[in-house]
Amino acid sequence: MIKKSILFFFCLIIISSCKEQKTLTQSDYSDVINKEFTGDLAYNTTSFVEKYWRVVGNTGFNKSIYKIESELVKAGYVLEDNATQEDILTYRIEKRPLRKPTWESVNASIFIDGEKEVLLQHATNRNMIALNSYSTPKEGISAEVVYIKDFKNISKLDLKGKIVFAETSPYRIYKAAIVDGKAVGIMTYNNPKYLQPEKNVTSIQFRSIPLDTINKPWAIAMSYEAKERLKKSLEKGKTTLNVKIETNIYPSEELTIVADIKGNEKPKERLVFSAHIQEPGANDNATGVGVALEMASLTANFIKQKQYQPKRTLTFLWGDEIVSTRRYVQEDSIRAKDIKWGISLDMVGENTEKTGGTFLIEKMPDPSAIWTRGNDKHTEWGGSKMRFDQMKPHYLNDFLIDKFKAQGKRVDWVVATNPFEGGSDHVPFLRANIPSVLFWHFTDQFYHTDNDRIDKVSKTTLKNVGTTALIAAYTLLNADEITAKTILSDLEKAAVNRLNEELKQSKLAINKGGSLATQLEIISAWKDWYQKSFSTTLDMVSDEKIINIEIEKSQKLIDSISNEIEEKLKQKF
Known part of the structure; x- marks a missing residue:
């Protein structure tokens, strides 16, 4: 009996150790991470959030915040006010009074007098009511429509008591139509071409x-279909x-x-993922909210299972686009100086077959934002030509591109890049000289439209983005001298490839009449960018002497290659 008990106890120990x-x-x-990150929580969260038309302070925005809180608590996060020094997983909800009231749409319908079929209705077109619009009287308003083609002459028209119809932004004609002209309301249409309005009517x-x-x-705001119907009626x-x-307009926080x-080990140093909640769509940006939440939950599970412990702090931020991130960076200068990396998760779950938007890494400003050529292409969002003093040399661009390209190869997923354009949560980081990139999709034919719904979201894409973002994050958070040397080696390869590609592009440009001086300037700019990027790997090491020699070797190699390229161009042209 004793032998059997000992044997049973021994078996339990073995089973328990196997489960560790x-x-x-x-x-x-x-x-x-590819195995454990399922995309389920990301998708379910996206589905919850996308039900609401979200503006900071309104019902849908706030419900999304508390949905995130609920899931964080389930994952083991402790409210900061109740946390002890031993708590690794903490969260807080920051509350601030809004200077202006918040807004939400409730319902709307528009009929052409004499026609039974509705022209537009909120149930199927939830973007139809322009933000900050007030309600009509309960019985509604009936008024004549005035179609304005020439905005220069709008002040000469009798608009009082009428509805102004124009093919432009409502903001553009607001003052002339409402304030000066005393119109009762505005009807506008201006969907850009990349939305394919004649297809997505x-x-x-x-x-x-x-x-x-x-x-x-x-x-x-009108759909293409509604705009055409109204024009035919006016004819x-x-x-x-x-x-x-x-609508509802009310004070909030x-x-x-x-x-x-x-x-x-280094709790003050941190990587921050930012995902904004406001915007009315699914891909924009319920997907970013969902991916960040599953990343936070899975990391909590790894920590509880003692599978992973970051040396540096990992932070997730959900709030109002750019506003919350800018405040996080600006309100605490001591905290800000130790933010080592910032990443924006924005439109990260698209079903590309439906939306057309390819997954993109928007790079930190590099010379491709000055000279955009070859495989570097701006999206239809577009970007302004940048200056040398706006460049942000850093290893983060190529490091993340390598990680995402590896995931793309692993699961047959298309990953691309675009030069810096701005417009999301990576901008406040960059303005504070914090390395930052944007993960997103574009060009999306449903971007900012009421057809950006859950049926355009891919759980597979959510999984791919979240998985790779975590792989990259864990690598950076626990980076040391060995990591720095590996990244430096990969960065050197990227620099060589870039210079050879620029040589090819320079030859093509000169053959088409481009100036040699400009091509030499481009080669020099890339050399400078990479040589400075090599030095940024120092932020991962505790003793700079360990990697300084390798940095100098890489810099000399790139200097030599760029000099050879410049000589080749001078000799040939």
Whole structure:
């Protein structure tokens, strides 16, 4: 009996030890995270958030915040106010009064007088009511439509008591139509070509008007289909619209939720993932919210299982686009100086077959934002030509590109890049000289429209983005001298490839009449960018002497290659 008990106890020990989770190493990250990151929580969160038209302070925005909180608590995060020094997983909800009231759409319908079929209705076109529009009386408004083609002469028209219809932004004609002209409302259409409006005839890209507590105006954004119907009606003669709009405008507060996973060696140094909640769509940006939440939850699980412990702090930030991130960077200068990397998760779950938007890494400003050529292409969002003093040399660009290209190869997923364009949460980081990139998709034919719904989201894409972002994050958070040397070696290869590609592009440019001086300037700019990028790997080491020799070798190699390229160009041309 005693022997059997001993044997049973021994078996329990073996079984228990077999169940112990292996501590993750960098070589394990890809296999383990690919297995454990399912995309389920990211997708389910996206589905929850996308139900709401989200503006900071409104019902949908706030419900999204508390949904995130609920999931963080399930994952083991502790409210900061209740946390002890031993708690690694903490979160807080920051609350600030809004200077202006928040807004939400409730319902709307528009009929052409004499027609039974509705022209537009909120149930199927939830972007139709321009942000900051007030409600009409409950019985609605009936008024004649005035179609304005020439905006220069708008002040000469009698608009009082009428509805102004124009193919432009409602913001552009707001003052002339509402404030000066005393029109009762505005109907506008201006969907850009990349939305393919003649194909996606019901899409409406959301619009806004100024908040006006005196005139209490309203404006309606139209789909291509509705615009064409209204124009045909006007061609037949006088047209009257019956408009009913219901919105809520009320005082509120701004909520931001921040989750921290405290590093055990260098807790002040941190990587920040930012995902904005506001925007009315699924891909934009319920997907970013969902991916960040599953990343935070999975990391918490790894920590509880003692599989992973970051040396540096990992932070997740959910809030109002650019506003929350800018405040996070600016409000605490001591904290800001130790933010080593910032990454924006924005539109990260697209079903590319449906949207057309390819997954992109928007790079930190490099010379491709000055000379965009070859495989470097701006999106239809577009970007302004930058200057030398706006460049941000750093290893982060190529490091992340390598990680995502590896995932793309592993799962047959298309990963591309674009030169810096701006417009999301990576911008506040960059303005504070914090290395930062944007993960996104473009060109998306449903971007900012009410057809950006859950059916355009791919759980596979959510999984790929979240998985690779975590692989990269874990590598950076636990980076040391060995990591720095590996990244430096990869960066050197990227620099050589870039210079050879620029040589090819320079030859093509000169053959087409381009100036030799410009081509030499481009080669020099890339040399400078990479040589400075090599030096940034010092931020991963505790003793600079360990890697300084390798940095100097890489710099000399690139200097030699660029000099050879410049000589080749001079000799040939």
